Amino acid sequence: MLSTLRSIVQEVNGARDLQESLDIIVSRVQSAMDTEVCSVYLHDPDSNKYILMATEGLYKEAIGRVSMSQSEGLIGLVGAREEPINLEDATQHPRYRYFPETGEERFRSFLGVPIIHHRRVLGVLVVQQRDSSRCFNEGEEAFLVTISAQLAGVIAHSEATGAISGLSLTGEESSEDVSFRGVAGATGVAIGAGVVVYPPADLDAVPDKTVSDPEAECEHFRQAVVAVREDIQLVAERLAPQLRPEEQALFDVYLRILDDNALPGEVIRRIEDGQWSQGALKQVVQQYVRHFELMGDLYLRERAVDIRDLGRRLLSRLQEGEQEEVTYPDRTILVSDELTPAMLGEVPRGQLAGLVSVRGSSNSHVTILARAMGVPTVMGMVDMPVNRLNGRELIVDGFEGVIYASPSQELRAIYQEICDEEDELFRGLEELRDKPCITLDGQRVSLLVNTGLVTDVARSISHGAEGIGLYRTEVPFMINERFPSEQEQRAYYREQLEAFAPNAVTMRTLDIGGDKALTYFPISEENPFLGWRGIRVTLDHPEIFLVQVRAMLKASEGLDNLRIMLPMVSNVSEVEESLHLIYRVYHEVREEGYNVTMPRVGVMIEVPAAVYQVRELADRVDFLSVGSNDLTQYLLAVDRNNPRVASLYHSFHPAVLQALVQIVEGGHAVGKPVSICGELAGDPGGAVLLMAMGYDALSMNAASLPKVKSVIRSITSDWSRELLHDVLELDSPHVIKSCVDLALRSAGFGRYLRPERSFAAAPRYRSAVE
The missing domain is CATH 3.20.20.60 (Phosphoenolpyruvate-binding domains)
Incomplete structure (x- = not known):
């Protein structure tokens, strides 16, 4: 079960969006537990209801159409109690509610566990079985609870990615403002445009971007591949006298991976679909790494390290030739996986309004700098999809350690008033500068x-x-x-x-x-x-x-x-x-x-x-x-x-x-x-x-x-x-x-x-x- 759990988590981590994550979960859990039905119901903040979002075993037409309130059905009961419910015959339970569009009347045995992230119930993971004589045992219940706990963060991250785009779970436009909570670094409020920056040669930090000229981007990537091939051949030739034949063969493996029909070919296809070269490279390398890490053979699993190394080499070459310059708006909210003092120094004087960092702490060097500069800062945004914040209007609440993405006009007006009041307050206090504190x-x-x-x-x-x-x-x-x-x-x-x-x-x-x-x-x-x-x-x-x-x-x-x-x-x-x-x-x-x-x-x-x-x-x-x-x-x-x-x-x-x-x-x-x-x-x-x-x-x-x-x-x-x-x-x-x-x-x-x-x-x- 541990191996199965690990492989499911890795697959889900590689999903492109929330729906793909949920589809992987229901498919793999159904197979691992040898059960007839596996479904995921997620809580929708807009409607305050649980919505069927993915299933294996129930009618697919019911996805997105079946919903129930928090006080309704066994799903609502699992969410309200925040603990598993395991029944031999669900139809006999007083909270059972039948939805004909799902076709679930055939299934009697029921096991539902809550999906909880930071004390918030995100949804319910359910398995069902036709035979009422089957009662899911303690081991199966523990496995499902473990799966739920492991995947809660991934689901929350995927939800947040969709929420930033202003969409509800059902794909409709959301009517509510979206917030992310972290750790307050420097007090104050800032309103501005997000600018995502990232350290060099760090694949995980590369943001997603679209390109208007895919052919030029493809050529840029091909040049990077040629340069990396030449680098590897030079290193191989230089080390040849010191290496045994089996060690020398590792360089041949690198060159085969860089063949046009291998990794570069997949990157080119993603660029042609509109993704920029660095983002396409990140996606393909992460996909390759996941595949290798799931392999049973230890030697093949360790090849994931080689893929990462090649990915970093290619990224370094791409960034070396990258001509695009970061544009900093008048009120820049600098966003990064991990901010550095050098990144702050790149922003023109007077244009840095706020800071947001996934990593870092209230005592990090950047936070100390932010306090000295009077720049509102929020750190520790561990579940925030940073790459989706570039160019979006952001509100940084350094008092509470919260940011808002694409805020409504109503919310923006409230925070603008707070900013104005803070400025006015400090102007009024200037006269106290030379007076004693008594x-x-x-x-x-x-x-x-x-x-x-x-x-x-x-x-x-x-x-x-x-x-x-x-x-x-x-x-x-x-x-x-x-x-x-x-x-x-x-x-x-x-x-x-x-x-x-x-x-x-x-x-x-x-x-x-x-x-x-x-x-x-x-x-x-x-x-x-x-x-x-x-x-x-x-x-x-x-x-x-x-x-x-x-x-x-x-x-x-x-x-x-x-x-x-x-x-x-x-x-x-x-x-x-x-x-x-x-x-x-x-x-x-x-x-x-x-x-x-x-x-x-x-x-x-x-x-x-x-x-x-x-x-x-x-x-x-x-x-x-x-x-x-x-x-x-x-x-x-x-x-x-x-x-x-x-x-x-x-x-x-x-x-x-x-x-x-x-x-x-x-x-x-x-x-x-x-x-x-x-x-x-x-x-x-x-x-x-x-x-x-x-x-x-x-x-x-x-x-x-x-x-x-x-x-x-x-x-x-x-x-x-x-x-x-x-x-x-x-x-x-x-x-x-x-x-x-x-x-x-x-x-x-x-x-x-x-x-x-x-x-x-x-x-x-x-x-x-x-």
């Missing part, structure tokens, strides 16, 4: 910025930042192809220190690992977020740590506004070892003649172990700073970059708030200042709670500074403490967030909160991928 009754809290880029400096200062609460030193490491030298690091750090002098600049020592990788220093682990990252890496490689600290100290000469912060600390011993190295470098730099002062050193509290050792850690350093993003992730055991569990990640979770209270109380108990950096600090409601807890400084993205400052300057500390007291009694993160938002709206600060009209408040939408 409550009506005199409580002072410092507002700092999280940064890592030179481009952040002007933006941060213009928004009224009082210093840097978190400078991500890994960014200079990530944009290089090797470890930056001491002199290079010194130049990066000096620029930041000078820009904010005399205000303090808190530099976090190198924090790689987890989702922050260096191409020249790869860390491969099964569970990277619980692995070798942060201070663990730099203490294991003191040569990296020492050079970095030395560069920081030399950069601070004459400014004396440097603070050093240690990330991912979970043991007192890590702090003591780090302090020993920092003091050692300090004395060495002084001996070299640099007139520097010993910087204050602090610890990031971002793992649960540190929460319970706050006093011990605070005793050994000068300050504490909470990394609320990672702390929330570790407390809740939720990968915040995984869209499948993103709904479980919540900064207002009672456990998180209780931990934050414990941290600030512990730090203050030994007389040390405590700050916090993370998304919670940049949320106006979160900032109010943190101020009430007693945090001395809040560090956030520059865009959040004006809103937070305006709210804090308009309230009293007593009001904030009363709100904190109330929410600490609650046990639901969603109720806490709603309570805080309600309090702010009642106090007249609703304009500073996430727009209520985004996402679920849209009048009409259907989620193509929940």
Whole structure:
């Protein structure tokens, strides 16, 4: 059964559209289970009914014509219960409904299982048998459940592809807006035209396009084939003296695959049908790969690798000769399987409106760039058919992590109003730039910025930042192809220190690992977020740590506004070892003649172990700073970059708030200042709670500074403490967030909160991928 399951999934993955996927499913499952009927009913959001979409065994004329409501028939019952229903004689069940157009009166035994993707019931997969004495056994039921679970994502992806075109399941024009949910990367709303970009020589990322001159495209492809043949022949001749005859024969296999009657011939036929050469090559190579992977012989299965290699070679040649230039409209929404900083740099200045990426996280380098540039971004769009978004109007909702494809005029008007209100709000807050962040009754809290880029400096200062609460030193490491030298690091750090002098600049020592990788220093682990990252890496490689600290100290000469912060600390011993190295470098730099002062050193509290050792850690350093993003992730055991569990990640979770209270109380108990950096600090409601807890400084993205400052300057500390007291009694993160938002709206600060009209408040939408 495992082999059968694997082959079915691979076949379905290769289907061109939803209908072909469903036809493969019913045919192969009917054969595998040796049953007379296999059918798929899908839930249609437009009609809110289950529609027969494919069948083997029932009358084909019934496809697309038979439908039933969610409270109707056995199909509706399977969907409502969200679990399998296995009956020896379905006709005796009170929920049985007979549809004469299907011819199903002949079949008695019934097994139906729900098709569920991200908690949404997509449809029902059914097998039936004429003989009522046959009851599908536990193994058969388990197999069908497994098939359903495996194929749910493929079906959802195929549905979404059709939905983007504005079509319902029945092929009719849909009346609802289509949304896709991912992970919010950078807040804000953008409306613009999608431009799909893709990395070179990546077949999977090639979009589908049509061509107006197929003959010219065919000639372009033939030239690429000739060039690759010549490359292979040259390599074969060069290696001939070193290879045995059987090894040399592999090159002959490559050349036979490139024969005009083999792979190139099939590509040419697809180009003649209107597909561009790169898209046609992708389709044919993927088809070949699937066929080889389904073969029983191990040697033949491994030939799939050769096909992929040839495909990449041909694609590289096609792209090498590709003359077409990407056109960027005035409001470009850049879309890719995986965005890179280089892709962002290609968009002309002032034309980048939003970003959408299938891969990536809320902490990726591109996301950090997007926040610095103020570009609304959504990442982790894992089930979205990227290739269908080119040229379509898109709405990027960076508040909720949602995009809309080809929105209705009504929905577009709602989001345009949100954009206009955001612009107007920021213009109105500019006057606060040079005013202190102090409550009506005199409580002072410092507002700092999280940064890592030179481009952040002007933006941060213009928004009224009082210093840097978190400078991500890994960014200079990530944009290089090797470890930056001491002199290079010194130049990066000096620029930041000078820009904010005399205000303090808190530099976090190198924090790689987890989702922050260096191409020249790869860390491969099964569970990277619980692995070798942060201070663990730099203490294991003191040569990296020492050079970095030395560069920081030399950069601070004459400014004396440097603070050093240690990330991912979970043991007192890590702090003591780090302090020993920092003091050692300090004395060495002084001996070299640099007139520097010993910087204050602090610890990031971002793992649960540190929460319970706050006093011990605070005793050994000068300050504490909470990394609320990672702390929330570790407390809740939720990968915040995984869209499948993103709904479980919540900064207002009672456990998180209780931990934050414990941290600030512990730090203050030994007389040390405590700050916090993370998304919670940049949320106006979160900032109010943190101020009430007693945090001395809040560090956030520059865009959040004006809103937070305006709210804090308009309230009293007593009001904030009363709100904190109330929410600490609650046990639901969603109720806490709603309570805080309600309090702010009642106090007249609703304009500073996430727009209520985004996402679920849209009048009409259907989620193509929940």
